[in-house]
Amino acid sequence: MTQVTCVVCEGQVTLPEGAMEGEILLCGDCGTELELVRLDPPAVEEAPQVQEDWGE
Amino acid sequence: MLRILFTRLRQEEKLLLEAARRLGLDVALEDVKDRVWGGVGADDDVYLCRCIGHGQNLALARHLEGQGRRVVNPASVMELCGDKLATTAALEAASIAQPAYRLALSEEGALAAAEEIGYPAVFKPVTGSWGRLLAKVNDREAAEAVIEHKAHLGAHHQIFYVQEYVEKSGSDVRAFVVGGEPICAIRRESAHWITNTARGGRASNQVVAGELEELLRRVHGAVGGDFLAVDLFGTDSGWLVNEVNDGAEFRNSIAPTGVDIPEAVVRHCAGLGR
Structure with missing residues (x-):
């Protein structure tokens, strides 16, 4: 079970099976959306905030 | 090759990739948000543009098409779907029934538009998604408040699109069309008047x-x-087309319909290769 440290609260976030670079993870401790920017070793950054024209 | 371009990896892009691999297609999933574009010659690849920002997606599609590449959806379709008023105009030109609407270009005009449509009225931004900034306005006082707030939201919000509120008994329909063929649809139910599954609709x-x-x-x-x-919307007098989306999310529609939507999309894309 691979884990990565939240860049906001330093909580441990578990990577889902088959995780891919660019995927969004949710920190269970602080609720921050994290972008998985690297897989090996895993690293995350705060995901960009939703913009006005995001969506379908 | 099928290139699936994204700026934020959603479940949809992963499902598209998995479907393409299952079909044995030559496919690549590419994070394009930090890439520099231009200066590269044309190729025979099909570009499935799935950037989450509509403006970025459209910009990329225009650029790629300018280089002679086949983009899904075409930029012209993104333009139509990304602008509520453009969609409405296209549907109206084709005599396709839709909820009554009024267009206004000023705060005074917007209030008059709401009065003309009648209450409740729905104020919609001409761009946007996921039900963001939709406002159901039940009376004149509420309309005045919404209009005053929109006046501070920037130029996009100075185009006032006011739509009749359609009583839909707690549900509406989202249908998927691939390559011109309707493939499936879901009925979305919600206690809230906005039924988007992105907002919790079932x-x-x-x-x-x-x-x-x-x-x-x-x-x-x-x-x-x-x-x-x-x-x-299904009404007593027939169907009304409310919106047409060009960058559809479909993760919540596969199980209820039993239709493999991502497979239908990548299969269609594979047929576009030259």
């Missing part, structure tokens, strides 16, 4: 046949495109 299967199927073909005829998601 989905069940909606049979696509007869009048609905024919209407969806007409919508595709009016808008074009490779992959559309069409939102409709």
Whole structure:
């Protein structure tokens, strides 16, 4: 079970099976959306905030 | 090759990749948000543009098409679907029924538009998604408040799109059209008047046949495109087309319909290769 440290609260976030670079993870401790920017070793950054024209 | 371009990896892009791999297609999933574009010659690849920002997606599609590449959806379709007023105009030109609306260009005009449509009225931004900044306005005082707030939201919000509120008994329909063929639909139910599954609406299967199927073909005829998601209201006097989306999310629609939407999309894309 691979884990990565939240860049906001330093909580441990578990990577889902088959995780891919660019995927969004949710920190269970602080609720921050994290972008998985690297897989090996895993690293995350705060995901960009939703913009006005995001969506379908 | 099929290139699936994204700026934020959603479940949809992963499902598209998995479907393409299952079909044995030559496919690449590419994070494009930090890439520099231009200066590269044309190729025979098909570009499935799935950037989450509509403006970025459209910019990329225009650029790629300018270089002679085949983009899904075409930029012209993104333009139509990304602007509520452009969609409305295209549907109106094709005599496709939709909720009554009024367009206004000033705060005074917006209030008059709401009065003309009658209450409740729905104020919609001409761009946007996921039900963001929709406002159901129940009376004149509420309309005045919403209009005053919109006046501070920037130039996009100075184009006032006011739509009649359609009583839909707690549900509406989202239908998917791939390559001009209606493939499936869901009925979305919610206690809230906004039924988007992105906002917690529940989905069940909606049979696509007869009048609905024919209407969806007409919508595709009016808008074009490779992959559309069409939102409709069922009323006593027939179907009304509410919105047409060019960058559809579909994760919540596969299980209720039993239709492999991502596979249908990548299969269609594979057929576009030159």
